[in-house]
Amino acid sequence: MSVRVFLSYAHDDDPHRAAVRELWYFLRRNGIDARCDMDTAQRREWTRWMEHELARVDFVLVIASPAYRSRAEHGARNGSGNGVEYEAALIREMLYADRERWFPRILPVLLPGRAATEVPAFLLPTSSTVYRVDSFTVPGAEQLLRHLTGQQEEPAPALGPVPRLGPRTAPAATAPVGAGPPVQVYAAAPLEVLIGALARLPITQSPMTRAHFTGMIVERLGEPLDIDPSAAPVDYLRALLTALAARPGGMLAVAEVVQQLHSDRPDDVEILGELVYRDEPFGR
Incomplete structure (x- = not known):
């Protein structure tokens, strides 16, 4: 069964939206059931659609951008960005309700040209992992693909037997304070x-x-x-x-x-x- 992923992003501008579209296509070409609001084959009630998708996903990819961070942290301005504000609130609620489950599944993603400073603060961009997509290729998105598909780059080696260690020789008695440097014991000499x-x-x-x-x-x-x-x-x-x-x-x-x-x-x-x-x- 394929991994189901929701792309949460802001409509900063046309180039950013185009980059998100490339990510969406790339993930689906590589076996990831990625969902986003660009699939508009039918009329939708967007808030209910967001709730429906987030209730059924395995992972949420938060696509970092200046507009996403601003709207997630400060709200929409002049009626623009209401969808991101609502999505971010739902994502925060998921983290708050079950952090153990969702912290490893809500992933901040940096597309080419983006910086960690554009990740919302509630996703801890400085002290936790941020997933960089350098290009829409398997090598360029390897870190993200490995995490989504559970394929470790460096699996932990198997545990070997514990070595049996003999006791160490007891240390020499500590010299009293002020008695000068400790005396070394040497081998016998004529x-x-x-x-x-x-x-x-x-x-x-x-x-x-x-x-x-x-x-x-x-x-x-x-x-x-x-x-x-x-x-x-x-x-x-x-x-x-x-x-x-x-x-x-x-x-x-x-x-x-x-x-x-x-x-x-x-x-x-x-x-x-x-x-x-x-x-x-x-x-x-």
Whole structure:
């Protein structure tokens, strides 16, 4: 059974009426039972004819034009446009009475050369779909034809099975406010590798900076360290790491200080492997 469509339009001028006539012919040539007031084979009582047609259609096409919007929103002037004013009132009534049914079936249509600003405001031309007819051909009216005939351009793909996902690893505990940047946990590394990595950092390059480095660690650790910062860098670092590895939280303290001072040098910090979870002292 063919789709029945009513064309609601205003007689702006002869070119506009001719364009509506082309749309009417085009739809009927393509299997759409389009109805409009140009079929005047018999005398009609127009208000009753409008009511009769709108009560039996599947879709209403509101053909946008300046006169249609003006008469739909402000009424007819000087006795001209009474039919559009009446049709628009009936269409609004259909939307108000059953919006769920009629909103997808009352379609604002733009013929060539028309703009969305000519669509009546009650059809929401800015926030809803407007159907453009670029030419009276199947490609030029494809959007409208697809909607009228229920032929989707991009059907939704079939649903596949839901993937089974294992649990994620719990996140590390959040550091207290003011405790500095979070500490990253690295893979294990031998003592000599850690010493070599620390020896490349600026903070370990002079007795003065090594003393400062030791002080920052002591502050976090909460207990003194008997480490000589004037010793050779490698000897200083070996003594420091050995002492810290023997204390609970010692390696965590050095990790925090290193990451705070050298977060902009990830390649140097990455190799500082076992900085958090080593409990036994390093061997020599």
